[in-house]
Amino acid sequence: MVHYGRVLTSVHEILDVTSSEALIGGIGIIQSIEDDWRQLCEETNCDPFFRPEWIGTYIHAFERENEVVLLTTRVDNRLTAVLPLIRKRALFAGMPVLKLVGAANLHSVRFDILRAPGPAGDAAVEAIWSLLKRTPHWHLLEIPMFPAEGSCQQLLSFADRDGYGTRTRLDCESPYMRIKVDGFGRADWLGETTRHFRHELRRFARVLESETGGPPRLVRSDKADLELLRKFFELEASGWKGREGSAIQCSQETLAFYEEIARFAAGAGQFCLHSLEAGGQMVAAAFSLVTDDCFYPVKIAYNESLRRAGPGHLLINAILEECAERRIRELDFGGSKDRFKTLWTSAARQHFTGIVFNDDFYPSLLYQLRANLLPALKQKYSSFVNRFRVRGREGATVRLRGRVPAAKVSVGSNHG
Missing domain, CATH: 3.40.630 (Aminopeptidase)
Known part of the structure; x- marks a missing residue:
């Protein structure tokens, strides 16, 4: 400097x-x-x-x-x-x-x-x-x-x-994956997946076409189109996230956040919404941010009634193919290390x-409370509960042993 x-x-x-x-x-x-x-x-x-x-x-x-x-x-x-x-x-x-x-x-x-x-x-x-x-x-x-x-x-x-x-x-x-390129310039995004998973991807495409009546097709929009966003939010809310109240459109604050993110990111050329369409319907979609060297599928949704056809995995596979074509070398899933993501990659960022x-005195007191007193109290409580359980089991054993001789006498008298 x-x-x-x-x-x-x-x-x-x-x-x-x-x-x-x-x-x-x-x-x-x-x-x-x-x-x-x-x-x-x-x-x-x-x-x-x-x-x-x-x-x-x-x-x-x-x-x-x-x-x-x-x-x-x-x-x-x-x-x-x-x-x-x-x-x-x-x-x-x-x-x-x-x-x-x-x-x-x-x-x-x-x-x-x-x-x-x-x-x-x-x-x-x-x-x-x-x-x-x-x-x-x-x-x-x-x-x-x-x-x-x-x-x-x-x-x-x-x-x-x-x-x-x-x-x-x-x-x-948070799982992430690198798109590798071999010595001939060919991109490979399936190298870390298992042979069984690659077989499943091919089977998923056949099942999806059979169930929807049309082959899957990837559609990309770089605009913050409100109608398309609404379809995405409705798709996400149609599954388990909607039932538990964690879908984007379940909260007005969260909905406003994602709509504004889409608006400003689209203006900066960093937004895209991919939808996987089959049989005239959106079966999976990803709300994503993208830079010159990384793709971030911030939110992924799919039609859970078509779970057997793996629409979410077919969507990610199509997105990765597009990333390879655009020379984007990394896909960052973000979030937690769930099975959907680890089927694609074992790499993760902590x-x-x-x-x-x-x-000051008060924060120092809080630190001592959290670092020393509460763990000690928790250990004492666990020790007390364990001793209580042991005594309960010992008492039950004594009572059980006390019944056994009586049962033997009763059986013996019946045969006398």
């Missing part, structure tokens, strides 16, 4: 010239830096989930009543990092807390600090941690869905270094939730 004609190469040198600022307010503060934010996205080729449009849409849909806190760093007025947080009141271990939470939930795929590459980014993360320590009014920092070895993990290591209480738990393992406890 060059600073006033001087080449800076070490993290400490860059840290000395890095400024930091906490922007606090409503959703409008995103607009105040969105141009610089977008520029940082272009420089880092980041995931779509870190862009200001995605974060702003998330906040508008799910957090509009809460305060927004943007932690930012700059070098020579150039944005080098941004960490979007939400300040909210909540309960932790049954105790009231004021916490800062990363602007993400289960619809966000992943979350992390957006930062410049190299030493400038490393310096930015350390500057954000220093800024966070000076930021008032928080007991806990909660960072959801960050990847292993990501910048948020680096932030947690700084907290550990400075003696702050931290906790980390595994959220999920995502974590991390918590940092502020160093």
